[in-house]
Amino acid sequence: MWFQKTLILPPKNRGFHLITTDIEAALPQLKQLEVGLLHLLLQHTSASISINENADPTVRQDFESFFNRTVKENEPWYRHDYEGPDDMPAHIKSSLLGTSLTLPVSQGRLALGTWQGIYLGEHRDQGGQRRIMATVYGERSGTD
Amino acid sequence: MWFQKTLILPPKNRGFHLITTDIEAALPQLKQLEVGLLHLLLQHTSASISINENADPTVRQDFESFFNRTVKENEPWYRHDYEGPDDMPAHIKSSLLGTSLTLPVSQGRLALGTWQGIYLGEHRDQGGQRRIMATVYGERSGTD
Amino acid sequence: MWFQKTLILPPKNRGFHLITTDIEAALPQLKQLEVGLLHLLLQHTSASISINENADPTVRQDFESFFNRTVKENEPWYRHDYEGPDDMPAHIKSSLLGTSLTLPVSQGRLALGTWQGIYLGEHRDQGGQRRIMATVYGERSGTD
Numbered sequence: 292m293w294f295q296k297t298l299i300l301p302p303k304n305r306g307f308h309l310i311t312t313d314i315e316a317a318l319p320q321l322k323q324l325e326v327g328l329l330h331l332l333l334q335h336t337s338a339s340i341s342i343n344e345n346a347d348p349t350v351r352q353d354f355e356s357f358f359n360r361t362v363k364e365n366e367p368w369y370r371h372d373y374e375g376p377d378d379m380p381a382h383i384k385s386s387l388l389g390t391s392l393t394l395p396v397s398q399g400r401l402a403l404g405t406w407q408g409i410y411l412g413e414h415r416d417q418g419g420q421r422r423i424m425a426t427v428y429g430e431r432s433g434t435d
Numbered sequence: 436m437w438f439q440k441t442l443i444l445p446p447k448n449r450g451f452h453l454i455t456t457d458i459e460a461a462l463p464q465l466k467q468l469e470v471g472l473l474h475l476l477l478q479h480t481s482a483s484i485s486i487n488e489n490a491d492p493t494v495r496q497d498f499e500s501f502f503n504r505t506v507k508e509n510e511p512w513y514r515h516d517y518e519g520p521d522d523m524p525a526h527i528k529s530s531l532l533g534t535s536l537t538l539p540v541s542q543g544r545l546a547l548g549t550w551q552g553i554y555l556g557e558h559r560d561q562g563g564q565r566r567i568m569a570t571v572y573g574e575r576s577g578t579d
Numbered sequence: 580m581w582f583q584k585t586l587i588l589p590p591k592n593r594g595f596h597l598i599t600t601d602i603e604a605a606l607p608q609l610k611q612l613e614v615g616l617l618h619l620l621l622q623h624t625s626a627s628i629s630i631n632e633n634a635d636p637t638v639r640q641d642f643e644s645f646f647n648r649t650v651k652e653n654e655p656w657y658r659h660d661y662e663g664p665d666d667m668p669a670h671i672k673s674s675l676l677g678t679s680l681t682l683p684v685s686q687g688r689l690a691l692g693t694w695q696g697i698y699l700g701e702h703r704d705q706g707g708q709r710r711i712m713a714t715v716y717g718e719r720s721g722t723d
Contacts, residue, residue, distance in 0.1 A: 294614075295685060295690075326437045326570070332681075332690065334690075334693075334695060335694070336630070336631045336695055341533075342480070342529075342530070343480045344480045349515040350515045352515075353514055353523050357506070357510075361505070370637035370640055371635055382632055382642075383642065387531060387676070389533065389629075391630065391682065393474055393537055394476060395439065395474060395476050395570045397439060397568070403476070404478025405478075406480050407479070407480055410530070426683045428717075430437050470581045470582075472714060472716075486624070486679065488624045488670055494670055497656075497659050500656050501650070531675060537618055539712045541712070547622065551624055551678075573581060
């Protein structure tokens with residue numbers, strides 16, 4: 292079984308956001324899989340998707356602080372600066388954290404660890420809508 | 436062919452550890468594949484899996500030094516600090532290096548480069564057991 | 580449908596290089612897929628593959644500047660230093676950016692975002708040829 296769908300995420304503030312439940316709600320096809328995988332490609336170069344702690348919002352705040360300190364705005368040596376001070380850092384953060392993510396599916400559910408959630412990293416001040424190409428593939432359960 | 440299994444890694448010291456042979460030994464199903472892929476999800480948010488040099492242990496030591504210097508403990512601006520000084524840095528290292536890894540399988544073997552091995556990055560001082568959800572999928576060889 | 584092939588990239592200068600069209604040209608099999616995925620494993624530990632902006636070359640120049648500043652050569656605490664000053668930084672950059680990448684295929688084409696391209700990060704001064712193990716899998720289109 293293969294299934295592919297473009298998901299549209301509404302605009303979010305700069306920072307890290309949990310999107311696990313949005314992904315699951317948009318893909319009821321996951322419930323049909325006995326065993327399989329979900330692949331997500333965030334189709335942008337100034338945002339990211341990654342996996343991290345799904346409970347305490349201060350983890351996501353500290354992520355934003357860390358990446359802002361590590362990938363600074365207004366570095367005098369940036370050459371790509373005409374789209375604003377948040378642009379080049381956003382590109383770098385996007386590649387450090389990644390835009391392509393594969394997750395296991397078991398008995399109709401994402402098989403994440405207890406504390407794992409999917410983060411959308413919005414690295415632009417005004418990122419707008421974000422698109423994810425989701426690909427679901429695997430074996431259907433016999434009872435479905 | 437699809438196969439899925441939870442692997443349990445025994446507790447390891449903080450640092451980077453080669454786990455290629457542990458993964459292969461736990462998944463004899465890989466030998467049945469003519470062509471396919473192995474997906475690994477480390478189901479934690481304070482450790483990582485990545486690919487790097489499989490020969491010289493000083494590479495793994497330098498990895499630990501680099502990540503400790505780049506993602507420092509006890510930053511005054513950390514908000515998520517109640518689980519100890521190693522906790523928030525462990526979360527950040529986990530997302531920088533990743534917890535989801537896909538590897539090719541050819542003629543029954545992982546098709547890694549000559550110098551490539553799978554690293555477990557244990558980023559906590561006392562990380563305990565670690566769980567990996569392994570998903571094997573592909574085409575069986577005709578002779579097996 | 581499964582297909583696997585080793586791609587050889589000719590030697591490139593240290594820095595970041597767009598290789599999207601090289602990958603597509605080497606894999607005409609992608610055109611046969613209605614829906615599927617392409618997995619790439621760069622079989623080296625001192626180079627990387629990642630996704631980023633495919634238009635302005637200054638983005639790739641700023642990537643090189645950022646990673647050279649963040650992962651410095653000649654750190655006095657490097658233990659793995661006998662292969663030259665560019666070697667240990669190359670290993671670290673390789674794991675920060677990654678060597679394993681999965682991309683969606685839709686109706687015979689890579690389903691990247693408008694501004695996305697595949698970067699080869701060559702992190703050695705004299706990296707030589709680089710090998711990528713490409714795995715294509717999915718469902719053929721009915722008309723092919």
